[in-house]
Amino acid sequence: MTTTTLKTAAPVVVADERPRARRRGLAPGTRLPAARLTGPLLLLVLWAAASAAGRLDPAAIPAPWTVVETGARLWTDGTLTTDILTSLQRAGSGFVIGLTAGIVLALASGLTRTGEALIDGTVNLNRAIPTLGLIPLFILWLGIGETFKIAIIAIVVYIPIYLNTHAALSGIDHRFVELAEVQGLSKLRFIREIVIPGALPGFFVGLRLGVTGSWLGLVVLEQINATSGLGYMMFQAQNYGQSDVILVGLVVYGIFGLVSDSTVRLIERRVLSWRRTLSN
């Protein structure tokens, strides 16, 4: 047999006494806790220092402490809380409606051929039109009240949720479908055990885009067509040259975005704990 001739070479043992230099690691190294706050904190320090040194025009960029004072004043006299509640209600209602619509449509379209024929093309048509461009038409249809604002936010939210969930549903590995058949799963059970968990990663991508979209829609709607809410407060402040009030509004928007995104991430980490990614 030819294979025996290959076994002649004895293993060569090289006695290498020199301390071998460790290879340079290419990974960025251990991450320090809260290290990502360094950049923002540095910016804050620079801002405060420049304000204290009188290098910034207080009418354009007020000092950090002025912003804090204004925020506290607006909070205690109640105007800020009212505005925040109004804005949260708009974004929240629109988001919940958009979320529900996105999930229901994605399931209907991803699980049935009829649903796909009716829904998928329609949603993609809807996606081609920038939603904010629908504002004039919606004002004509629904008036300038809350309904039209909630409707626009719902549309901004449902599209990314639908698209990503639908893509995830139709991308479910065919091998798992085969497995479900072999294991004799019922249709309902197949959906529960395989379809939904398999589509969840895509759904969360859509969810995060939807959350961002709801704030974006809110800001645009409140600054052009509102008589209450945070955006209206900032719009008024612009007319009176109160840059500190504008900054308070921006800080609140920032907190909204940060808190909602962190919440979604937290839920995502819990629900998708089976995924082990490079970051952990």
Place this chain on the structure above:
Amino acid sequence: MAPHTEQLTRPAVQLRGLTRSFDGRTVLDGIDLDIPAGQFVALLGHSGSGKSTLLRAVAGLDHEVTGSGQLTAPERVSVVFQDSRLLPWRRVLANVLLGLDGKEAEQQGREALAEVGLAGRERAWPNELSGGEAQRAALARSLVREPELLLADEPFGALDALTRIRMHALLRELWERHRPSVLLVTHDVDEAIALADRVLVLEHGRIGLDLTVDRDAQARGEYRVRLLAALGVTADGG
């Protein structure tokens, strides 16, 4: 081990004139085959010889394939695929129990895991398992349903050589304990001889060779030559 002759009387799988074709190309050309209950059959063939098509037909997984012929298969059929096909979002025990309910099933699932040497890994995620462990979990998943027929489509094809040897011993041991009929598709002649009591060679959509393997015999080398010849490979070293 002597075959249980009393079990061999009733065929578990019966194929009569089984024909399957894809786009006008005939893959299975009128196959007649009886597999007695409890027999361990290996099915050899080149890639594209139709061995997977045959297995999928018996498994009932060929919905959109044109074909004819008669096929009888038992009620309880389990399939082991080349990949372990564990759901990554379910823990190992939940994967083993996929499609089953109840406390009793859970107990059987734990026992099946213990049987394949995975006791204690019930709550692990599939991506924490090695390739061999994942395939053992897949074996447990197929066993827990107490199949009358176990279909295996190159189940060890993706494993390293050492793991594969261990899996061979495990599969043979499980078969001796549970005695399902087994149809194992493989392209590895040595694997077929090591595991099966009967080796079929599929050639041009027909069974070209039907070889009964006497497990006590010293004639392994002769089996090997005959099977390789049936596959169109001349004696090794050539």
